[in-house]
Amino acid sequence: MSGGLILLNPGPVSLSPRVRAALGRANWCHREPEFAELTRGLNRRLSGIHAALAEDYESVLLSGSGTAAVEAMLASFAPDSETTLVLANGVYGERMAAMLAAHGKPHEVLEGPWIAGPDLAAVEALLDRSPAITHLAAVHHETTTGRLTDLGQLGKLCRRRGIQLLLDAVSSFGAEAIEGATWSLKALAATANKCLHGAPGASFVLASHEAWCGPAQRAGSVYLDLRRYHETQRSSGYSPFTQAIPAFFALDEALAELTAAGGWISRQAQYRERVAVVESVLTSLGVTRLLPVEEGSCVLQSYRLPASITYETLHDRLKAAGFVIYAGQGGLAQEVFRLSFMGEIAAADLQRLCTALREVIAGA
16 A cells, blocks of 8 residues: 555554654664764653653653553563552553563452443552552553543542552653653653654653662563663663664654644644544544543544444545554454544545545445
């Protein structure tokens, strides 16, 4: 298929010409001072994207997907002798539990329906029964459904109970509000190729100064041991292993675009505008949301499939029109389709999408 496809899947995203060009910027060695300086600069800028994190959190960069960053965060900061509670109401919460199990970290899992948010009363009850729980692992934006976890309430609970939060912010960082100490946030994991509009291959973890300076946990991994990255990137700018240099170039340009556009608040507004345009068309076609508006993220929406069309037909006809959409997962696979609103999407692209949706869905 043509490189002109508009990606409406939840990452990777369609890149701007400027970011795409940066992938071929130059031949650099990862052990030279210019790359070390680039790394230090990227870490500073990443820590400053959300004002609440700017003073008290430090970033480290590693090469890998957002999943690699989440696993590195859990391997490096989930305790060995205390218990981490995982909130799982989607694929990515379940994946965090699997990561903790793979690394032999003590943990409990509080599962909930995929279309429901975390049950705070159940969390409180479990904490009352399990005094060994000192950390809580949660997904900020669960792209399984498009749900945005209410971290205002969950963060208050963590702070009141002295629980430290480990956050999968892979598909929220750069477009949804993120707090630090008020959420009792110990660390978060994110990636370049979602709301930041960079290329796949660069991811990062932000952790509090106290987390970086606190007692080291058994990482259970050489490559994913974040303390090695922090020690070298903070002191010299170098990394313990070869980094994905072109992806770092792309992230450099993507962050410059984000700043020029007005930062994460402007990006959030842009996504919301895109959602409103597309939803006006879908509503006119009788297509409904999976979740109420107030429970969803601006980044991605799940919509119920009309009875008149299968996902495969909808996907293939939209792809022929130049758009890649995403299926539901698990038990939702035959019930929903998902549209992400990240990446380089021009107003003309959005109008073409609306036209294609009308033709495909109404035609069915």
